[in-house]
Amino acid sequence: MGTTPRTRASRRALWAFALAAFCVQLDAFALTFALPTIGRDLGAGQQSAALVVSGYLLTCGSLMIAGGRLADAYGRRPVFAAGVALFGAASLLCGLSTSLPVLLAGRVGQGVGAALLMPAGLALVSERHPAADRARATGRALGIAGLGTVLGPLVGGAVTDTAGWRWVFLGGLGVVAAALLLTAGLGDAGRPAARQRSGVRGPVLAAGAVGAVALYADRAPEWGWTAPAPVLVLACGFGLAGVFAAGERRTKRPVLDPRLWREHRYLLAVALGAVANAAAVRWLVAAPALLQHTWGLTAGTAGLALAVPVLAFAAGGPLAGRLATGRPAVPPLAVATVAGGAAALALALPLGWAPLAVVLPVGGLALGAANALALIAAQRAAPDELAGEASGIAKTAITVAGGLGA
Known part of the structure; x- marks a missing residue:
């Protein structure tokens, strides 16, 4: 697969994964400001409503290893398509829910769908691009997904205030449908790797x-x-x-192939990615709080102030692809992790406007690049037939670490 020239199918694979991953990341953070409204509408307390966020993240994070394994055993495209379809159906259930148990069921369904489509999608992009172009393709897709990460709280808050929190889920169905249509046009790249199915x-x-x-x-x-x-x-x-x-x-x-645990570059990429994502989530939580609580900005003004850092975070994906093309991905990953972690820690200091204007965009660019480089490095270090499993393990560690950083 590594010598296959770039074709329309490879571009479809990239955009299918990018759009689906954008929705996954958006829905992970879009309810941050909507929980009080959800609690009031559904007659639930704040603690119960918070399960709407944690239930999604826990389900997604805990099942990604299984999702990656299924992708390697049964084919990346069918598992990815099944994950996208399930995510869309669960989003519809969330949007139509009239009670907290139904909403929680929908969020768990979204988590299962995300656990299938994320590792399968990463492997799908990798298998549909030649080896020389994989890093850039993955970086572009993760850059688009990164927009969902940083826009989630802002979009979720705005939609909740205007159209209602249900449209956080219903509004993304068109994007999910587009990803599914792109997937349907891919065809099959070949039979799944000849591995024993556990x-x-x-x-x-x-x-x-x-x-x-x-x-x-x-x-x-x-x-x-x-x-x-x-x-x-x-x-x-x-x-x-x-x-x-x-x-x-x-x-x-x-379930976990021993070849991955013997590959030191893979283990280092996963470890650095976990640290980077914990720092990224801390940065995403601390930056809006700093602008609103310390500087007294309104939510709308704080959102405008974060526009450049948000774009910098998204630009980190394509930058990662360029940095990793034709050279090892782990050294720039280590540099980006250190720089991004320092920026996240710096937000706890009493910074003035001038240093803050540097720390926020630099931190966004470094953390966006680090998150993408971690997945690029992990996939590169793994054999092609283990691409799904390698992505699943990496995404599990990264997702769980992100929860610790919240």
């Missing part, structure tokens, strides 16, 4: 372990770090992880 036990245990640990990290600050309920959740997570690890050692068809 059963469901391993993926279920892995998802349960990741989900339990992520749930503890997400809810323990509110419940209490040593309260019985979160400690029990954490213990269950470690227990499931132990059972999973024991099963992986015995089976001839491990």
Whole structure:
């Protein structure tokens, strides 16, 4: 696949993934300012309404390993298309929901769809582009997805105030439909890699372990770090992880291919990506709060002030593609992670307007580039037949780390 020339199909694959990933990222952050309204409309308290966000992120993060594995075993295009279709159907359910349980069910459905389409889509873009063009193609797609990340709170707040929070979900259905149509026109690049297909036990245990640990990290600050309920959740997570690890050692068809764990470049890319995404989420949370609470700007004025940093974050994807073309991706990833992390930490300092005008766009560009470079480096270090699984593991670590940075 690495020698296939760039064609209309490769461009369709890029745009299909970019549009779908944009919706996934947008919906991850679009309800930040809508939770009080959702709670009032559905008769739920603030804590219950917050599950609308955490339920989506936890489901998505915990199932991406399984999604990547399915993409390698059954084909990137069909798994990606199934994920996009499920995400769209779940978005419609969210938009039409009249009770909190229905909305939560829809958000979990969105999380499952995202867990399928994200690793499958990354692998799809990779397999449909020649090796020399993969980094740039992935960077472009992730740059568009990055717009969804940074625009999520602003768009969600504006839509909630004007049309109502349900249109946060309904308004994106056209974009999801476009991604699905682009996918339908791709055809098949070939048969899935000849790998033994594992059963469901391993993926279920892995998802349960990741989900339990992520749930503890997400809810323990509110419940209490040593309260019985979160400690029990954490213990269950470690227990499931132990059972999973024991099963992986015995089976001839491990869920996590040993070749990935022996590849140091892959492990380093995942680790740096996790740090970068935690810093990115902290930057996304701290920047609006700083402008509104410390500087006293209105939400609209703060949004305008963040326009340049937002564009810089999105430009980080294409920049990452250029930096990684024809050269190793890990060194620029390390530099971007350090620069972006420093910018995120600097937002806790009493900065004046002049340094803030530098820190915000530089931080946005560095963190956007770091997030894209991490996925580019992870895919490059993995064998082609493991592209989906490699993306799934990387996205799981990056997503969970992002939750810790919130």
